[in-house]
Amino acid sequence: xxxxxxxxKEIKALEQEVDGxxxxxxxxxxxxxxxxxxxxxxxxxxxxxxxxxxxxxSWQRTQVAxxxxxxxxxxxxxxxxxxxxxxxxxxxxxxxKSVIAGFGLIENKSVLVIGQEKxxxxxxxxxxxxGMMRPEGYRKCIRLMRLADRFQIPVISFIDTxxxxxxxxxxxxxxxxxxxxxxxxxxxLTVPNISIIIGEGGSGGAIALASSNKVIMLENSIxxxxxxxxxxxxxxxxxxxxxxxxxxxxxxxxxxxxxxxxDEVIPEPLGxxxxxxxxxxxxxxxxxxxxxxxxxxxxxxxxxxxxxxxFLQIGRDQGFSRSSNLNDGGLGYKxxxxxxxxxxxxxxxxxxxxxxxxxxxxxxxxxx
Numbered sequence: 498x499x500x501x502x503x504x505x506k507e508i509k510a511l512e513q514e515v516d517g518x519x520x521x522x523x524x525x526x527x528x529x530x531x532x533x534x535x536x537x538x539x540x541x542x543x544x545x546x547x548x549x550x551x552x553x554x555s556w557q558r559t560q561v562a563x564x565x566x567x568x569x570x571x572x573x574x575x576x577x578x579x580x581x582x583x584x585x586x587x588x589x590x591x592x593x594k595s596v597i598a599g600f601g602l603i604e605n606k607s608v609l610v611i612g613q614e615k616x617x618x619x620x621x622x623x624x625x626x627x628g629m630m631r632p633e634g635y636r637k638c639i640r641l642m643r644l645a646d647r648f649q650i651p652v653i654s655f656i657d658t659x660x661x662x663x664x665x666x667x668x669x670x671x672x673x674x675x676x677x678x679x680x681x682x683x684x685x686l687t688v689p690n691i692s693i694i695i696g697e698g699g700s701g702g703a704i705a706l707a708s709s710n711k712v713i714m715l716e717n718s719i720x721x722x723x724x725x726x727x728x729x730x731x732x733x734x735x736x737x738x739x740x741x742x743x744x745x746x747x748x749x750x751x752x753x754x755x756x757x758x759x760d761e762v763i764p765e766p767l768g769x770x771x772x773x774x775x776x777x778x779x780x781x782x783x784x785x786x787x788x789x790x791x792x793x794x795x796x797x798x799x800x801x802x803x804x805x806x807x808f809l810q811i812g813r814d815q816g817f818s819r820s821s822n823l824n825d826g827g828l829g830y831k832x833x834x835x836x837x838x839x840x841x842x843x844x845x846x847x848x849x850x851x852x853x854x855x856x857x858x859x860x861x862x863x864x865x
Contacts, residue, residue: 568771584598596614596630598641600650608651608652609644609650614628632667632671645688651689694759695781699724714762715765721746725742729741763780
């Protein structure tokens with residue numbers, strides 16, 4: 498049974514009409530199927546989908562990112578990778594079912610695959626903890642990422658979580674420390690790591706695995722420090738203001754690409770990824786292969802520097818780059834000329850202000 502969102506009521510009615518037209522059993526028994534009417538109604542559905550999905554606001558995109566039928570990490574892993582071998586356990590406490598991790602092949606190239614998995618039905622969602630990872634999940638990922646780094650195997654992550662699990666047990670087992678260590682591990686890798694946000698990219702639960710050389714988002718996915726409901730509750734004490742919060746947070750793929758928080762957006766099929774899962778899986782596979790090929794000629798040090806510079810550059814004009822001085826092995830901040838001029842003017846604004854004022858007074862005296 499298909500699930501529909503609030504703004505898809507017209508589409509639901511049209512698709513139910515198509516299903517009725519396809520049935521040869523009418524009120525008067527078996528009748529001829531009207532193929533022309535089916536074709537026209539289907540075209541009407543496509544037009545309505547185009548109209549709705551080309552004008553989605555941030556809150557509606559959040560709803561699409563959370564859609565029950567949206568393909569999950571397990572689906573993409575099965576579709577994209579060959580000979581996937583599941584690995585479990587953190588060697589400290591236990592295994593976390595909310596994250597799938599193991600080695601597989603893509604274009605006959607070995608990769609480590611990590612996927613945050615929400616589950617497909619109620620039972621699997623409870624087993625997977627709705628995609629909210631516990632400390633043992635992050636420690637499992639750290640263990641496998643270090644193993645991949647040792648054998649020079651790239652890391653591919655599928656991000657889909659509302660956030661890290663906030664339970665008492667998780668806090669007692671060091672949730673914050675596990676997330677911090679996972680971020681540190683991702684940043685320190687000397688192999689390419691690519692993260693694809695396929696649904697929700699929520700808070701530290703997402704950034705723990707998305708500190709990557711390339712962060713890619715599906716068109717209708719979201720990536721934010723907190724959920725819109727949580728943000729509205731904190732700022733306005735009113736969860737119903739989720740739309741205002743979502744708009745202000747700039748959590749959509751389009752906004753984040755403009756802010757250069759992410760590196761690439763993969764367009765989704767008309768009506769969202771859940772309407773054509775096979776097509777979006779093929780597009781993701783193409784993107785992974787393309788990005789892995791871009792790093793083929795990078796040395797281990799260059800891969801590390803690429804990732805470090807990418808994150809240091811966020812919110813800055815030029816970011817950090819390696820010094821040309823051979824005796825200096827660190828990274829130096831490189832400012833743009835425009836920013837240098839701006840900082841110089843701000844630093845000497847009193848001096849320049851006085852000079853401008855003196856010039857105006859002198860000009861006024863000469864004119865009189």
